[in-house]
Amino acid sequence: MEPYSMKNPFPATVRTVRHITKPGSAKETIHVDFSLEGSGLEYTTGDALGVFPRNDEQLVDALINALELRPDEVIPLPDGSQTSLRKALIDTCDITALKKGALTKWNAVAQSAKLTSLLEDKEALKAYCCGRDWLDVANDPETTAHFASAADFVAILPKLTPRLYSIASSPDAVPGQVSLCVGAVRYESLGRARKGVCSTFLADRIKPGDKVCVFVHSNKNFRLPEDGATPIIMVGPGTGIAPFRAFWQQRIADHATGPMWLFFGNPYKATDGCYEDELEPLIANGALKYSVAWSRDQDHKIYVQHLMDAAGAEIWQWLEKGAAVYMCGDANRMARDVEQTLLAIIAREGKMDAQQAADYLAAMKNQRRYQKDVY
Numbered sequence: 001m002e003p004y005s006m007k008n009p010f011p012a013t014v015r016t017v018r019h020i021t022k023p024g025s026a027k028e029t030i031h032v033d034f035s036l037e038g039s040g041l042e043y044t045t046g047d048a049l050g051v052f053p054r055n056d057e058q059l060v061d062a063l064i065n066a067l068e069l070r071p072d073e074v075i076p077l078p079d080g081s082q083t084s085l086r087k088a089l090i091d092t093c094d095i096t097a098l099k100k101g102a103l104t105k106w107n108a109v110a111q112s113a114k115l116t117s118l119l120e121d122k123e124a125l126k127a128y129c130c131g132r133d134w135l136d137v138a139n140d141p142e143t144t145a146h147f148a149s150a151a152d153f154v155a156i157l158p159k160l161t162p163r164l165y166s167i168a169s170s171p172d173a174v175p176g177q178v179s180l181c182v183g184a185v186r187y188e189s190l191g192r193a194r195k196g197v198c199s200t201f202l203a204d205r206i207k208p209g210d211k212v213c214v215f216v217h218s219n220k221n222f223r224l225p226e227d228g229a230t231p232i233i234m235v236g237p238g239t240g241i242a243p244f245r246a247f248w249q250q251r252i253a254d255h256a257t258g259p260m261w262l263f264f265g266n267p268y269k270a271t272d273g274c275y276e277d278e279l280e281p282l283i284a285n286g287a288l289k290y291s292v293a294w295s296r297d298q299d300h301k302i303y304v305q306h307l308m309d310a311a312g313a314e315i316w317q318w319l320e321k322g323a324a325v326y327m328c329g330d331a332n333r334m335a336r337d338v339e340q341t342l343l344a345i346i347a348r349e350g351k352m353d354a355q356q357a358a359d360y361l362a363a364m365k366n367q368r369r370y371q372k373d374v375y
């Protein structure tokens with residue numbers, strides 16, 4: 001049998017889906033467990049899982065309606081089989097992200113002056129595509145199109161792509177299972193509630209017993225130190241905590257003695273703690289040091305890097321003892337800010353200038369003692 005992979009994903013059974021953040025939270029974070037039993041799939045702590053989502057049925061129905069197409073119209077598939085328009089739009093087509101290529105094909109049918117001018121202006125097109133999906137394009141009389149057949153419409157749409165999630169479990173702690181920690185992407189645009197395709201598929205539309213197509217995505221650049229006695233510092237605000245749950249599970253499974261320090265952050269203590277029941281015994285027995293930044297529990301923001309800066313002398317001691325530093329979560333702002341703080345700590349505590357501090361961190365990177373999993 002062909003091994004399971006991105007091209008041949010495994011239909012994993014959902015074991016559990018539960019909210020981690022509490023009702024009323026500004027974040028909606030969920031935990032999902034899938035069974036990998038019977039798949040032959042193996043993963044290493046630090047890897048990611050690829051998930052093939054399905055589109056929101058309400059959005060699909062609204063789009064079919066707006067285009068005045070029939071949901072049961074037959075769509076031929078490349079392998080010679082057939083499906084219905086509705087099923088093709090739910091399972092295989094990207095109906096949310098607008099891209100220049102597909103819009104150009106749409107406009108060959110729509111012949112819209114508005115789209116023609118947008119397609120010639122890179123910046124205007126970028127602004128137009130942000131916060132819009134195909135339903136917006138179909139509903140706008142200036143941009144709508146009349147397709148001769150459902151197959152003609154499906155032919156212009158890119159394929160629905162899988163999303164990656166850092167695996168939040170260790171294969172040695174929970175054999176045959178893989179866990180994810182997912183932030184639901186929800187926002188409002190042009191007066192309509194929008195949902196991130198995969199994160200809300202996992203948050204809203206799966207239940208225990210359902211099958212979801214998955215594959216393992218190896219991440220060789222995010223690995224625990226080979227020596228279990230090496231101290232590790234983990235910086236993971238928000239869903240950035242995901243691979244660190246795998247790390248602490250792995251270290252427990254390995255009976256590793258190296259100290260662990262987790263920097264976590266989320267908006268409010270009352271609603272946004274993650275995996276606290278698992279952290280408590282580790283904190284109590286001294287295996288893990290926990291520094292948490294509740295960003296909105298006071299007038300001013302407190303982020304993980306503020307706690308790191310305040311603990312700079314101790315972080316420096318850990319680094320000088322050979323600690324490895326890991327960072328996971330938001331690539332846009334957090335990763336840069338945390339790295340700047342790390343450099344400042346190295347410079348201040350190690351009595352170095354900026355270049356020496358940069359060299360110190362670069363050397364850590366070369367020794368695989370500074371690894372990032374940011375997105």
Ligand SMILES: Cc1cc2nc3c(=O)[nH]c(=O)nc-3n(C[C@H](O)[C@H](O)[C@H](O)COP(=O)(O)OP(=O)(O)OC[C@H]3O[C@@H](n4cnc5c(N)ncnc54)[C@H](O)[C@@H]3O)c2cc1C
Pocket residue numbers: 048096130131163164165166167181182183184185186187188189195196197198199200239242374375
């Ligand atoms: C290696 C890796 C590991 C990851 N690990 C995790 C993880 O552990 N947990 C996790 O939750 N995520 C993780 N992610 C992110 C994850 O892969 C998805 O990108 C995320 O879940 C969003 O996917 P989606 O399908 O729900 O949203 P999509 O349908 O892809 O929508 C997201 C897009 O919506 C748009 N958008 C979002 N907000 C707004 C707004 N306010 N206004 C206008 N447009 C907006 C943006 O264009 C954004 O790119 C990881 C990513 C990578 C690459």
Ligand SMILES: NC(=O)c1ccc[n+]([C@@H]2O[C@H](COP(=O)([O-])OP(=O)(O)OC[C@H]3O[C@@H](n4cnc5c(N)ncnc54)[C@H](OP(=O)(O)O)[C@@H]3O)[C@@H](O)[C@H]2O)c1
Pocket residue numbers: 027183185237238239240265266267293294295296301303304305329330331332333334335337338375
């Ligand atoms: N590429 C994608 O498609 C995609 C999809 C989903 C998520 N993401 C990224 O993943 C990140 C994780 O999302 P999340 O909702 O779990 O958590 P998050 O937005 O990163 O928030 C977690 C905590 O970090 C704080 N924070 C904000 N800015 C920070 C900074 N510059 N430095 C340090 N901490 C900062 C937040 O505070 P405040 O909120 O109070 O400011 C909050 O307390 C998102 O920010 C997003 O960028 C990417």
